[in-house]
Amino acid sequence: MNDQNPVIETQNLTKTYRMGAADVLALRGVDMRIGAGDFVALMGSSGSGKSTMMHLLGCLDTPTAGRYLLEGRDVGSLSAQERARVRNQRIGFIFQTFNLLPRLTALDNVALPLLYRAAGGQGDNGTSRLDHGAGSRATGKQSPRERALAALTRVGLADRAGHRPTQLSGGQRQRVAIARALVGDPALILADEPTGNLDSSTGGDIMRLLAELHAEGRTLLLVTHDRAVAEQAEYTLHMRDGRLLP
Amino acid sequence: MTFVNVLRTALSGIAANKLRTGLTMLGIIIGVASVIATLALGNGARAAVENSFRFLGSDQIQVSGQFTVEDGEPKPAGKLLSYEDGLTLPDAAPLIDRVEMTVRGSGKVRHGQTTLDMPFTGVDAGALTSMIADGKVQPVGWPAGDLLTSEAFLARGRFFTHSEVAAGAQVCVLGYKTADDLFLGDDPIGQTVWINRKPCEVIGVIAELETVDEQERTRSKPNETFYLPVSTAVQNLFENDPWVEITARVTDEARMDEAKTQIAAHLRLRHGIEQGNDGKWLDDFRLTTKKDILGVQQDAARTFSVLLAALAVVSLVVGGFGIMNVMLVSVTERTREIGVRMAVGARQQDVVLQFLLEAALLSLAGGLVGILVGILAIPLAASLNAGLALLDPASIPVALLVALATGIIFGLYPALRAARLDPIEALRYE
Known part of the structure; x- marks a missing residue:
């Protein structure tokens, strides 16, 4: 682990949900450090808190208590609008169900984060602290479509740019989703059961692609309950009852 | 985005x-x-x-008589609007700066051996301008859409001046065909014609006119007429007081209603109009503005x-x-x-x-x-x-x-x- 420049650092991260009259403690104080360029698997059974952890790390939700530093910046207490910008510029999501927009072509799906970036005001500036790191490309003056095509090329689907998701196989869809996660040159890629909806052979291809991204210097956090998948990461963190196991 | x-x-x-x-x-x-x-x-x-009311400017009030129909004939509801009514109006109604009056009748016009019987109009000096604004007639062959001028309405000579109207001068302007029929091609300007046995100097001839509406061209005879100053016509050509049409110009367009009140007060006084049992005035005249229409x-x-x-x-x-x-x-x-x-x-x-x-x-x-x-x-x-x-x-x-x-x-x-x-x-x- 690269302790000098942690991408993720959480301190006593706590999340409480209100379910009816009762409070449910989903996270009970998690301290987690993930270094730049790490490929980490986060394992745990259903109800262990790993999904909640992923939502917090992905800035989709805010913690009840504790701190979450992303690239040294406290993002746990940001407004909804600021969190949207962080998701847009520093985080790439890969979902189990791919979550591509059915009416858009592969290329437009991949370009989607860049379109929201264009009106974000600050553009790519100010948050590209890790751009000098390994794996980042020169993204200066390229148009969103050019960058989307480059990302599609990276996952080997340049020839499917004009296809809609329904015209693609499951593995191809997940590759498009990976290209979408990559296109904004994020600090962190969060993959939630990325092979969960794929057969083992296709799943293997996707895992090899993730390993390649890791080799290129990307930081990946893989959330899974599948031990075989988790073993392909550099190391594994285990969660149980809202706590990180030592 | x-x-x-x-x-x-x-x-x-x-x-x-x-x-x-x-x-x-x-x-x-x-x-x-x-x-x-x-x-x-x-x-x-x-x-x-x-x-249909192009002649009526937005700063004008049309004063007209009220008529009732008896046996198919229009009869005045009370006193007729007289030349005196119009003449005294600007002094009595401070918001009225001037009036234009028109009187219509028919008379005999003679030159040499030729005598013609035809309708005439007694008008004010601004009659040509009003005719243009009305837009019902135009010089023959006038290109559609072209802007009309007072000059275009005159074939020869000139129209009355304000001072001629004020003085009741013995002058007249002939319609195109009237001039043709009376003078047979000679220049009528400066000549004397006799209108109902009173001498009148011809100072102008109106251009040959036609109605803008093509369907009306066969019925209307805009060229068989003559024009006199309204004052002259009222004094010389009628045995009794004729009824006139009055158009009053208001000094301030924002005070039209006030002006109407002033006119009504003046005419009620002159016509001796009383209030009915319900307190309403039993007017024998009607005041109309463009806004009313x-x-x-x-x-x-x-x-x-x-x-x-x-x-x-x-x-x-x-x-x-x-x-x-x-x-x-x-x-x-x-x-x-x-x-x-x-x-x-x-x-x-x-x-x-x-x-x-x-x-x-x-x-x-x-x-x-x-x-x-x-x-x-x-x-x-x-x-x-x-x-x-x-x-x-x-x-x-x-x-x-x-x-x-x-x-x-x-x-x-x-x-x-x-x-x-x-x-x-x-x-x-x-």
């Missing part, structure tokens, strides 16, 4: 559900078409008044307009709720899409904008179709309103704005609902 991209996104959202979209737009279409037709009715009435015409169009306007409002509200409904369905159907967009960085305002624009485009498309339907429906509206309906060009932007506003107002709630979705819940939505 740039506007073009938002637009593209919104358009593809609409295109995905063509039938639903079309049905939703129906309310907006009917509403906007009604807006166009309503405004066309008002505009038609206004245009009709403009056309317009009001009468618009009252006629109003009943129908109110119905149409009600239809417009109801249709737009129904259309608006249709849009709201379609947008709510759309938001629900696309919950997951919204979640994905939020996950990749769409802010709440991006989502609001996307759905608001979609609703606006929907209503705007309905608005465009509605404008077309409305324009096509104008002849129908006209047939229900005495033929008075005319497309008001300003109603098109108005209709588009109304459609747009409907879309935005009714699209706001669905858009806000989309933007308030929790991204985690939205991503989980099946």
Whole structure:
């Protein structure tokens, strides 16, 4: 682990949900450090808190208590609008169900984060602290479509740019989703059961692609309950009852 | 997200559900078409008044006698409007700076051996200008649309001056055919004609005129007449006091009603008019402004307009709720899409904008179709309103704005609902 420049650092991260009259403690104080360029698997059974952890790390939700530093910046207490910008510029999501927009072509799906970036005001500036790191490309003056095509090329689907998701196989869809996660040159890629909806052979291809991204210097956090998948990461963190196991 | 991209996104959202979209737009279409037709009715009435009362300026009050019909003959309801009534008016009514009077009659005009019997008009110095403003006649062969001048109305000589009218000078201006028939090609200017045995110097000849309306050309004889100063005509050509038409010019256009009160007071005094049992004055005259005429015409169009306007409002509200409904369905159907967009960085305002624009485009498309339907429906509206309906060009932007506003107002709630979705819940939505 690269302790000098942690991408993720959480301190006593706590999340409480209100379910009816009762409070449910989903996270009970998690301290987690993930270094730049790490490929980490986060394992745990259903109800262990790993999904909640992923939502917090992905800035989709805010913690009840504790701190979450992303690239040294406290993002746990940001407004909804600021969190949207962080998701847009520093985080790439890969979902189990791919979550591509059915009416858009592969290329437009991949370009989607860049379109929201264009009106974000600050553009790519100010948050590209890790751009000098390994794996980042020169993204200066390229148009969103050019960058989307480059990302599609990276996952080997340049020839499917004009296809809609329904015209693609499951593995191809997940590759498009990976290209979408990559296109904004994020600090962190969060993959939630990325092979969960794929057969083992296709799943293997996707895992090899993730390993390649890791080799290129990307930081990946893989959330899974599948031990075989988790073993392909550099190391594994285990969660149980809202706590990180030592 | 740039506007073009938002637009593209919104358009593809609409295109995905063509039938639903079309049905939703129906309310907006009917509403906007009604807006166009309503405004066309008002505009038609206004245009009709403009056309038939062109001679009456907006700063003028027409004073006319009241007539009752007995045995098919019009009879004056009280005293006739006299030349004296008009002459004393500017002094009695401070808001009136001058009056123009016209008196009509028929008389004999003689030159040498030739005597002609024909109608004449006693007028003021401004009669040529009034004739141009009225726009019913024009010099023969005058190119359509060309601006008329007083000079174009004169074949020879000149028209009366104000001082000639004030002095009751013994001068006259002949119609084209009258001059031709009396002088057989000789120059009549400076010659003396005898009108009802009184000598009169010819100072001008009117150009050969024809009515602008081609169908009236065979009936009307605009060239067989002559003109005298109204003062001269009243003094010399009538045995009894003739009745005159009076047009009073008001100094301040904003005080027309006040001016009418002053005129009424003056005429009531001169005519000895009393109040009836109900306190109303039993006037024998009528005061008319352009606004009054317009009001009468618009009252006629109003009943129908109110119905149409009600239809417009109801249709737009129904259309608006249709849009709201379609947008709510759309938001629900696309919950997951919204979640994905939020996950990749769409802010709440991006989502609001996307759905608001979609609703606006929907209503705007309905608005465009509605404008077309409305324009096509104008002849129908006209047939229900005495033929008075005319497309008001300003109603098109108005209709588009109304459609747009409907879309935005009714699209706001669905858009806000989309933007308030929790991204985690939205991503989980099946």
